[in-house]
Amino acid sequence: MHARIHITLKNGVLDPQGEAVHHALGSLGFEGLSNVRQGKVIDMDIAGDDPDAARASVEAMCQQLLANTVIESYQIELTE
Amino acid sequence: MHARIHITLKNGVLDPQGEAVHHALGSLGFEGLSNVRQGKVIDMDIAGDDPDAARASVEAMCQQLLANTVIESYQIELTE
Numbered sequence: 001m002h003a004r005i006h007i008t009l010k011n012g013v014l015d016p017q018g019e020a021v022h023h024a025l026g027s028l029g030f031e032g033l034s035n036v037r038q039g040k041v042i043d044m045d046i047a048g049d050d051p052d053a054a055r056a057s058v059e060a061m062c063q064q065l066l067a068n069t070v071i072e073s074y075q076i077e078l079t080e
Numbered sequence: 081m082h083a084r085i086h087i088t089l090k091n092g093v094l095d096p097q098g099e100a101v102h103h104a105l106g107s108l109g110f111e112g113l114s115n116v117r118q119g120k121v122i123d124m125d126i127a128g129d130d131p132d133a134a135r136a137s138v139e140a141m142c143q144q145l146l147a148n149t150v151i152e153s154y155q156i157e158l159t160e
Contacts, residue, residue: 006121021122024145030137032127041086041121042101047112057110065104 001046001054005066006075008039013071042066051078081126081134085146086155088119093151122146131158 009015015037022036046054058076067074089095095117102116126134138156147154 008121008123018122021146022124025141028141028144030141034125034127036122036124039121039123041088041119042098042116043088043119044102044116045114047114061105061108061110064108066101 001048001051002079003044003046003054003058004077004079005042005044005058005062006039006077007042007062007067007072008037008074010071010073039072054078081128081131082159083124083126083134083138084157084159085122085124085138085142086119086157087122087142087147087152088117088154090151090153119152134158 017038018036021038062074097118098116101118135158142154
């Protein structure tokens, strides 16, 4: 199975990377932007065919390593 | 409109971050993983209601600033 995990800063947490991107885009003439936020995406292939087991495993990965759950939230998408 | 942009390394480009994540997950006992790749996700709100104009604008942002198109590819998702 293929898993795609989005890890993004929670709302209200300052995002200096997003601010920098917003500012740089403004310098290039892109206007009308707001709420520019940058996060991480992690893709992986997981052996096995059981979506429930795969989701539980990815949840554990996020909790233990991939996300800092104090300031980040994560979303998991599984595809065949 | 809301835009979500995924920026990922092209296939074949070495991904040390993905390797590090893969290795760290292995150390924690997560097995059966392959093709672990890490990329960026950028979210933003764009003023206006024209999806074609928004897409063209985001394409230009990716080409000019957000992605290094020599080694990275990008995907754009627009939602209302």
